[in-house]
Amino acid sequence: xFSWLSDLLDRFIDxxxxxxxxxxxxxxxxxEYRVPPKLNKWYSLGGLxxxxxxxxxxxxxxxxxxxxxxxxSAFASIQRIMLEIPYGWLIRxxxxxGSHMMIIIILLHMVSVxxxxxxxxxxxxxxxxxxxxxxxxxxxxxxxxxxxxSQLSYWATTVATSIPEPIPVIGPFIVKxxxxxxxxxPDTLNRFFALHVIVIPAAMxxxxxxxxxxxxxxxxxxxxxxxxxDEE
Amino acid sequence: MFKRPRFSKGMRFPRFIMEDVLVxxxxxxxxxxxxxxxxxxxxxxxxxxxxDPFNTPEHIKPxxxxxxxxxxxxxIPSEFGALILMSVAGLLFVFLPFVDRSEENNILKRPIxxxxxxxxxxxxxxxxxxxxxx
Numbered sequence: 001x002f003s004w005l006s007d008l009l010d011r012f013i014d015x016x017x018x019x020x021x022x023x024x025x026x027x028x029x030x031x032e033y034r035v036p037p038k039l040n041k042w043y044s045l046g047g048l049x050x051x052x053x054x055x056x057x058x059x060x061x062x063x064x065x066x067x068x069x070x071x072x073s074a075f076a077s078i079q080r081i082m083l084e085i086p087y088g089w090l091i092r093x094x095x096x097x098g099s100h101m102m103i104i105i106i107l108l109h110m111v112s113v114x115x116x117x118x119x120x121x122x123x124x125x126x127x128x129x130x131x132x133x134x135x136x137x138x139x140x141x142x143x144x145x146x147x148x149x150s151q152l153s154y155w156a157t158t159v160a161t162s163i164p165e166p167i168p169v170i171g172p173f174i175v176k177x178x179x180x181x182x183x184x185x186p187d188t189l190n191r192f193f194a195l196h197v198i199v200i201p202a203a204m205x206x207x208x209x210x211x212x213x214x215x216x217x218x219x220x221x222x223x224x225x226x227x228x229x230d231e232e
Numbered sequence: 233m234f235k236r237p238r239f240s241k242g243m244r245f246p247r248f249i250m251e252d253v254l255v256x257x258x259x260x261x262x263x264x265x266x267x268x269x270x271x272x273x274x275x276x277x278x279x280x281x282x283x284d285p286f287n288t289p290e291h292i293k294p295x296x297x298x299x300x301x302x303x304x305x306x307x308i309p310s311e312f313g314a315l316i317l318m319s320v321a322g323l324l325f326v327f328l329p330f331v332d333r334s335e336e337n338n339i340l341k342r343p344i345x346x347x348x349x350x351x352x353x354x355x356x357x358x359x360x361x362x363x364x365x366x
Contacts, residue, residue, distance in 0.1 A: 034242030044255035051256050075282040093267045096274045101263060103297045114328075114349055117337035122234040124329040131326045138297065145295060154283035155292045159302075166311035183285070219236035 035220050042112035043220065045105055050208065052102045057201065059095040067147070069193040071186045074149035099141045106137055118221035126214045129207050136204045143196040146189060157192075158184050293363065300356045303363035 017023045066085055068077040081088035110130065113119055119127035146157045161184070164174040180187035243251070266273060278289055294302050301318060308314035324331060332345065339346050 030245050033245065033248075034239040035248045036239050037242050039243070039248075039251065041255055044252045047252035048255050048259055051252075051259075071283075089271075090267070093271050093274055094263075097263060097267050100274070100296075101259070105259070111353065115339050117339060119329045120332075120335075120337065121329070127329050128326065141295065141297070148279065149283045150279045151281040151283050151287075151289060152278035154285065155278070155289055156294050159292045160294045160298060163302075163305065164315075166315060168312070217236065218234060219239075 029216065039220070042108075042116070045109035045112060046215070049102060049105045049109055050212075052098055052105060053204065053208065056095060056098045056102065059091050059098065060197070060201075062091045063095055064197065069147070069189060071149055071189055074147065074189065078148045078150075099144060102137060103141060106134055110134065116221065122218055123214070123221060126211060126218065129211045129214070133204060133207050133211060136200050136207065140196060140200040140204065143192040143200065146184075146192045147196060149189065154184060157188075296360060296364070299363035300359035303359045303366070306363075306366075 013022070063081065066077060066081050066088065068074060078092065081092050083089075113127070113130070142157075142160065146153045161175055161178050164178075165171045167174065176182065178188075179185070180191055293299065304318065305311060305314045308317065334342065334345075336342055339349070
């Protein structure tokens, strides 16, 4: 009865295939793609960190709907999200908890890669992009930490931004550059906000795409028990 | 170019995705547990007070993931020396695939490397706990 519908769908897929080669991609990357038959749970941590990253993007965009990035209203807008906006508490707490979870999962992912020796040839570039992703994750957590403009975020950021100070010659300059002044001030909030909501997440998206691309190009690494002799 | 192994007897399409989905569900159980039952682990203490630049709290500590490096900076007498040590360690870590060129994949057959890795992990956790308690 609906054969015309599946016929229409086939014609649509053919139309797209002619212009993108989508059928070959689906065959190579999904239907005919195989991974080693016995993988432990550690192998899922990379996918899990991607999932948490997606969750942070969604909750982050929802928070943007009510958060006000100014020193006068930031804390009050967070209070409003927590107390007045329906389910605002859920979104805010999820975003905050997600940041901690993401760091835990990424560190576990990294430890498992070290233990399984997966960073070795030919996966050096996957490791390098992973290292960059860890640094960016720490940076995105660090910049997001100041945004509620609470007593904790203000002083923890003051302490952390003073770390480069002992470097000779350029130390004080770095501190001033990061803070946008001698102390944490309204400009610091603005630059941290810009970094937190667009600059770092965009860089992370691109790098995560590259990381995943390499994982697919090189295949999943063999772990101990050593590489299977299953090559065709 | 490196040729990707084919694993003709390997896991098929929905299965390897479901393996990840299983781990995601386990994670979500823990995650929801924290968000619904222990919100005070996430937002606590000074995080509930608006920032006051004229009132320095007594114990300032960074987040737990920076605590290990923060504690390391505190216990090394020369701050600049500690920064250099940390940068060298960071660089060694980033360029690990180029530093460790051994062909052996099984870490259990490499006792020296295994000891080094375990020492790093114990050191990180130890410094974090130390920073938390001090």
